[in-house]
Amino acid sequence: MQNTNETNPKTSILSEKLFSLVKTLLFVLIVWMLYKTFKDKQQNIGDLIVECQKALVWENLWKGILLILLIFFNWGFEAKKWQQLALKIEDISFQEAFKGVLMGLSLGFITPANLGDYAGRMWKFQHQKRAESIGAILLGNGIQFYISLLFGTLSFVYFLVTQHQLFLGFNAVIVIVLAISLFLGFFAYQKRHLFYLLILKIPFLKRFAHTIKILEHFTNQEVKKVFFWGLMRYLTISLQFVLVLLIFQIKLNLLDLWTISCLIFLVKTIVPAINFLGDLGIREFSAIYFFSFYQVNTAAVIAATFVLWLINILFPVLVGSILVLKTRVSI
Template sequence: MLSPQSYVQTPEPRPAPARRRGWVIAGKLGITLLTLGLLWHSVVDNEATAAAWRGLLARSLGGQGRGPVLLALLLMPVNWGLEAWKWWRLARHLEPVSFRRSFRAVLVGLTLGFVTPNRVGDYAGRIMELKSRRLDALGAVFLGRYCQLVATVAAGTLGLLYFLVRFYLPGYPAAQLGLVVLTLVINLLVLLPLYYSELLVAAVQAVKPLRRFARYLAVMPTYPARLLTHVLLISGLRYLVFGAQFGLLLLAYGVRAPLGPAAAAVAGTFLLKSLVPSLNALADVGVRELSATHLFGLLGQPVLPVLSASLSLWVLNIAVPSALGLIFVLRLKVLRRKKPAAAPAA
């Protein structure tokens, strides 16, 4: 006997309105033009960066400094590959996601962050690559950036401690001991919200102006401590790669500071740069250069090679990947169709 036929029609997915698609296309083109304009201004039109870029190319193609520059260049995909690995570990807690898609999300976020205040476009670039739980993804992006901040603070406070003890407080053992204790306290206070994120969420809820952000951070306590430790280790490894790139470029430009003090100067530079909010990625340049030239100046190193190495680091790790990310921005699916609801049984 034939079963009764169901005449309930499954609704077809409705395409996004043409007007919305037009806005999306206009937005992508606007981001592309703005990114290209900033890249031109920062890499070609800006005299200091253009000189550093020409010096980087000369050292890459010539004999002097070719080895260190090429090594730093080879570490660029390693640097952002580690960031993609970190995001992959965080994102797959929310939904199944491939490493390839995670890498693409990181490049898109880098490009969008290039043209937005304090790099907030990084959040948008990553969550738009996810198919669901985009609200929770905001908390996941924040968690990844916070893990990187923990690594930066841990190394940077030790680096600044070296300079404070050696150059500013010699002969004051009590003050030096106080700084050591303060450094330990700062690192513990920074590490605490990572493993006890429910305290962070409660603190955000308790402050009225910040209360609206609590729902974005609510996903953080769902991450197990073991996963957080893995992400923190990846952040530390990425920090070492980034520091090694800076060291190689310093070597290529002729900076010859001892390894220990140079590592302290690099760590202090990264920390000071991370603590200062910026209007966009281009604004980071001045903060990093000012910090680097001051700290390496205390080590007796000339300003110009340090400035050139620092600007070249920005070109390698921000400008070039941001330009590559434009390819994925133009192909980004901003509007996703909702899945049709299942038809009721006849």
């Protein structure tokens, strides 16, 4: 009697070929999107080259080395955060977590709303555990959002005070909305177990309840650990931004540079992430706006934000795309 559970060799070979084709297509799509990004930004390439030539001085050597080293700390802290979150689903190594983060970054680069990030981080889990991982990813993203919101709000208040902008009209509305958002975020953390019960009562959301049920199982201590790694990553990115601005000779005091970097990250966080440029356009626009209140070289600002994108997004995306090409995922 033939065993019906035995895998058909022809079907297995066909599945492997199909999956290899999908991975190759994803790799080609990522490379094409990178090419399109550069093509769309050609109007800045000339200024970028000029400003980079100005920045290539011996005094900037140590800053450049530190800037490059911080790439690994940036995504390393994100990997530690993901590893901590994943413990509720499956015990994964730091190496596996790091690989998942880079693959997620690469796939997120070519998908609206960064949806590919979820697929990249799920690669290690068995099929039946992938739904649970969505809730863990949402928790991690929510904590990172809150950290950006917290520092962005404090920076916006400092910015208004130092630039003598009155807390009236639209500025007052922004401050109030940010403050309310911070309160709601803290409330959501304290009452996160209620989200599952709430979704169970909403008919059209009830079918997604199993994806966030995992939120009930995170203790306060575990959430604090996730918050710590998210905070370390945020401070690393902020330091990178300040360094790259110093390299391009943006002559402001360190507190102002750090404040503007926090404001740029705030805008990047709250603006809907439906874009294919890895937040490049948003970062440039917000940088130009906030630096317009100071007497600085606009071309140098654009060059600095572009270089930061190159090292923090482009390089990891390329590495992640190679990992996507080489990875075998159980289906």
